[in-house]
Amino acid sequence: MPGTIDQDNLTRLMTREQERFVQTHPASQALHQRALASLNRGVPMVWMARWAGAFPLFVTSAQGSHFTDADGLDYIDLCLGDTGAMTGHSPAATVAAVTKQMSKGVTAMLPTEDAIVVGEALQQRFGLPLWQFTLSATDANRNAIRHARQITGRNKIVVHDWCYHGTVDETFAILDENGKTVSRPGNIGAPVDLNETTIVVNYNSVDDLERALQTGDVAAVLMEPALTNIGIVLPEPGYLDACRELTTKYGAVWIIDETHTLSVGPGGWTGTHGLKPDMLTVGKPIGGGVPCGAFGMTQEIADRIAVGVAKDDLDVGGIGGTLAGNALSLAAMRATLTDVLTPAAYEHMIALGTRWADGVDAAIAAVDAPWHCNRLGARGEYMFSEHAVRTGAEAFAAGDHALDEFLH
Numbered sequence: 001m002p003g004t005i006d007q008d009n010l011t012r013l014m015t016r017e018q019e020r021f022v023q024t025h026p027a028s029q030a031l032h033q034r035a036l037a038s039l040n041r042g043v044p045m046v047w048m049a050r051w052a053g054a055f056p057l058f059v060t061s062a063q064g065s066h067f068t069d070a071d072g073l074d075y076i077d078l079c080l081g082d083t084g085a086m087t088g089h090s091p092a093a094t095v096a097a098v099t100k101q102m103s104k105g106v107t108a109m110l111p112t113e114d115a116i117v118v119g120e121a122l123q124q125r126f127g128l129p130l131w132q133f134t135l136s137a138t139d140a141n142r143n144a145i146r147h148a149r150q151i152t153g154r155n156k157i158v159v160h161d162w163c164y165h166g167t168v169d170e171t172f173a174i175l176d177e178n179g180k181t182v183s184r185p186g187n188i189g190a191p192v193d194l195n196e197t198t199i200v201v202n203y204n205s206v207d208d209l210e211r212a213l214q215t216g217d218v219a220a221v222l223m224e225p226a227l228t229n230i231g232i233v234l235p236e237p238g239y240l241d242a243c244r245e246l247t248t249k250y251g252a253v254w255i256i257d258e259t260h261t262l263s264v265g266p267g268g269w270t271g272t273h274g275l276k277p278d279m280l281t282v283g284k285p286i287g288g289g290v291p292c293g294a295f296g297m298t299q300e301i302a303d304r305i306a307v308g309v310a311k312d313d314l315d316v317g318g319i320g321g322t323l324a325g326n327a328l329s330l331a332a333m334r335a336t337l338t339d340v341l342t343p344a345a346y347e348h349m350i351a352l353g354t355r356w357a358d359g360v361d362a363a364i365a366a367v368d369a370p371w372h373c374n375r376l377g378a379r380g381e382y383m384f385s386e387h388a389v390r391t392g393a394e395a396f397a398a399g400d401h402a403l404d405e406f407l408h
Helices: 007-024 026-035 092-102 113-126 137-152 206-213 239-250 268-273 299-309 327-340 343-366 392-397 401-407
Strands: 059-063 066-069 074-076 130-134 156-160 173-175 181-183 198-201 218-223 253-257 279-283 293-297 372-376 379-383
Touching: 007 026, 007 401, 092 327, 113 130, 113 268, 113 279, 113 293, 113 327, 130 137, 130 327, 137 218, 137 253, 137 279, 137 293, 137 299, 156 206, 173 198, 173 392, 181 198, 198 206, 206 218, 206 239, 218 239, 239 253, 293 299, 343 372, 343 379
Parallel strands: 156 198, 156 218, 218 253, 253 279
Antiparallel strands: 059 066, 066 074, 130 293, 173 181, 279 293, 372 379
16 A cells, blocks of 8 residues: 555665566567567567566466566466466467367358357356357457447446456546546547446446436446456445346346456356346457457347348448457367366366465565455455455555556
8 A cells, every 4th residue: 555665665676676687688688679670669569568677578488377488587477468378378278279270271251160169168157148259358348339239229338437348448437536437547549538438337336327327328337247457346245236137127238248257267257156147248268368259148139139230231230350250269269168267177276366365365464564365266466455445446546556566
């Protein structure tokens, strides 16, 4: 928590660590210098530039819970590609399936049997009968939002303060100090005033949600069962039930994003706790790291969608894509869902996550720091607050960027 740390000493420690990092990573530094000539900021994707050191690590291999950098140094990877590799890097079953499919064809814009098997697996895990595929959870969220607008004839979506649902324009919004929906700091090139598309509410506030839905122009409520990108913020008892009841009452589509909460169990929070969403989105780990995404829906939603989809004669409806549902991604998803993300694997992962979180809590208690550790199935995360927070705003207020950067 800001104010409990000697900031001058933290700055000295950070400087020392940055100097040590440069000294011990000459190969990564050389690759970064070379990359600056052809890659913007010396990285293939801008997030990779947000590294606490002077340059990012360049990875040469990754297997299981470890990766190796260009300097031959081995790391235990507690991030796992921001859960893209939640299965561990390069799981054997996924590697074998992808290798085999590469020789049989990557994409033909036609279905394969793997698509059926994956659809059946997602049915079983999440309880929704009908599925479509994308190349990312972001695309799945975009598609779900468009369908919600299509079938309701409404424009706005409701999201939670400090949520994250990929690079979906409508979700880059927060509440300002006056409770007004505003663009999230750092939002680049917002296409329209977010007040035309988005209503932001506090997580765990039933009153906030009902006020938003009472406006009568909400197409969908898009939410994670637990917030995960501003620290882990868990739902209070009854909150998710209220979300289901209120969206039904006011005719809004309830969309659950399980991309990060898949750490809870084979069916994420939805399967573990019996949620009944209208639509559900997921991505990242279900393909073992191979680009993929999916969105599922009830039969009722599918029937309502079908009316409008029949009018899309030229593939310009804003749904789908040339590589969506490609053979390679589906082969990866089939292998990962069948042989990697199994109930037995979850038992093992959750036990490890519990052990890690308990150890972090013990370390915090040993130095009497006003912090705590939250756990979401196999996932654990420390937070610079003494007690669990209940909203995204509280989680943001508990942050200490300099300390977080040092610990990373």
